[in-house]
Amino acid sequence: MNQLPYREFPNEITQTVSILRPFVDRVVDRSALQTLAQRYSELDVDAVEACLAFLRTTADVQAALDTHFARYGLSMGKFTLLMQLSQVDGLTPSDCAERSGVTRATITGLLDGLEREGLVERRPCPDDRRMLRVHLTNVGRNLLDRMLPDHFCRTTGLMANLSSNEKTTLIKLLKKLQAGTPAMMQP
Amino acid sequence: MNQLPYREFPNEITQTVSILRPFVDRVVDRSALQTLAQRYSELDVDAVEACLAFLRTTADVQAALDTHFARYGLSMGKFTLLMQLSQVDGLTPSDCAERSGVTRATITGLLDGLEREGLVERRPCPDDRRMLRVHLTNVGRNLLDRMLPDHFCRTTGLMANLSSNEKTTLIKLLKKLQAGTPAMMQP
DNA sequence: CTATATTAATTAGGAAGCTAACTATTAGGC
DNA sequence: GCCTAATAGTTAGCTTCCTAATTAATATAG
Structure with a gap:
């Protein structure tokens, strides 16, 4: 078993509050999902895949933001x-x-x-x-002044792979996802 | 100031590990963002809006999942x-x-x-x-057997507002977002 | 005008993350 | 074959979130 990158950023205060990476791409690949679907008729493979893709992105973005903010001693x-x-x-x-x-x-x-x-x-x-x-x-104000240019640059960078239309579409689809959360919470 | 719904689900072990709701829709509306953009030339309003929309969805989905799992005594x-x-x-x-x-x-x-x-x-x-x-x-196996039908139903419900094409598009766009995380982390 | 409600902030205690350091145990180099 | 490396798991101590209870101050009802 090979060495795990437990410390990707040695000597930095990364304090990565990473959400548990959903097990897609790790344990449950599409074929495993399909096997499970045979046992559980309720399992909609496409829905689960989309959900896991979202959770995985969530974890990665969170981790990225955490390391970014940690540079300035912030969460x-x-x-x-x-x-x-x-x-x-x-x-x-x-x-x-x-x-x-x-x-x-x-x-x-x-x-x-x-x-x-x-x-x-x-x-x-x-x-x-x-x-x-x-x-x-004043210290707080100075910290913000000092970090915001970098912060906005990085935010732009985070979104740089999405065109203007794609950003709009993403927001629309995220709203539809958000609209589904009551189904997850309801009694 | 009106009473806040700090306990949306009284008498339930919700243990909602909610990520801090991004301040969009709360403090920073689009006009506030545009004001900020005048001070910081690096601020790309569309990028920040998309980022905040994502974070907000993230928080809501996390909260929904947490309450769902809490029903079964799990995280x-x-x-x-x-x-x-x-x-x-x-x-x-x-x-x-x-x-x-x-x-x-x-x-x-x-x-x-x-x-x-x-x-x-x-x-x-x-x-x-x-x-x-x-x-x-056996207790663990039974818990899974008992909860998985509900779990998959709710996952389907979470995604129910997205058509099949939209789920595919969402996954594609999430991958592009994920591809931007190095920009946030890089030294 | 006093007794009760509500509100604001804190505290206490718990969960789920993290890093760093520690203890065993195994593996490898000379 | 021993000494050092690496590996597996745990522990200790921190952060950020939570709920529930506590304390102090204000508002309200009779």
């Missing part, structure tokens, strides 16, 4: 927070949670990290003492 | 492991790691959980005492 969550604050200064932690789609508990943790690193500041809110206002520090 | 990682073992009995933890695309340390943790729940068994390997062989128990 995607922290970056999102910094971007929010650069757009609207003085958001409350609850605002941040709502806009990010994560819980307030998670925001507490991310802000702890950002504050420890000096990128962000929590200030008391005089009119309602339950609340806080979160502000970018 | 996606644990399910993947069970499926691997149902295809090839007696894999070593290293095999599992390689096939899943996660580290061996992660596999140790997942196997601990699966073994605690009685779904899986670690047995010593006589010819090489460094290794272990992992086997499904």
Whole structure:
């Protein structure tokens, strides 16, 4: 058994929060799927293949973004927070949670990290003492200024293999995929 | 500010490992993006929009899968492991790691959980005492048998809004997106 | 105007990832 | 044949997410 590339980027803080690579291309190839389909009449080979292709892309893009952000000592969550604050200064932690789609508990943790690193500041809110206002520090603002050109270049690069029409089509198809998620969640 | 649906599924073990919802549709609408684009010439609005659409779909599909698997007391990682073992009995933890695309340390943790729940068994390997062989128990096999019909139905449901041609197109476009990940990672 | 509701933030505890370091065991070189 | 390399699995410690419970402050109802 050959050596695995467990550390693709030695001596870098990659912190790749990779989602489990779906087992397509690894365990379940198309023929294995067809064998399974014989046992389970519910299995639609094309649907499963498309799903696995999506999950695999998801994992790869996540990993790529994680290594990108790690270069600047950030995670995607922290970056999102910094971007929010650069757009609207003085958001409350609850605002941040709502806009990010994560819980307030998670925001507490991310802000702890950002504050420890000096990128962000929590200030008391005089009119309602339950609340806080979160502000970018100059260090935080400078970090964004420094990284955004690279960030946007890389985003363009990520999409560079798709033509303008293809990007539009991709968005359309992703919306259709999104519309299927209730079927996965429903009781 | 209105009450947030922090618990969309009360009294259920949802354990939704949702990726941070990208801030599109929340903070940065198209006009905000265009404003940013004036400051950063590197920003390609279409590329960023496509990227955010993808990330948002990613988050929603992940959340849907997590709630689906949680119904059976599983995570996606644990399910993947069970499926691997149902295809090839007696894999070593290293095999599992390689096939899943996660580290061996992660596999140790997942196997601990699966073994605690009685779904899986670690047995010593006589010819090489460094290794272990992992086997499904009957409980594990039964769980899979019980859940797979539902699982495949829901997978079909997830993809139900895409025609056969659209699924093919989606896979093609996802491959092109995947081909862009090196641009995000490169030094 | 006090008792109860709600809201904001945090804390505690857990899961699933990661890296790095450690322990056994096996394999290979001289 | 021993000494060193490599390999397999685990452990320790970190991050980011979650839910549930706690604390403090405000709002509301009677």
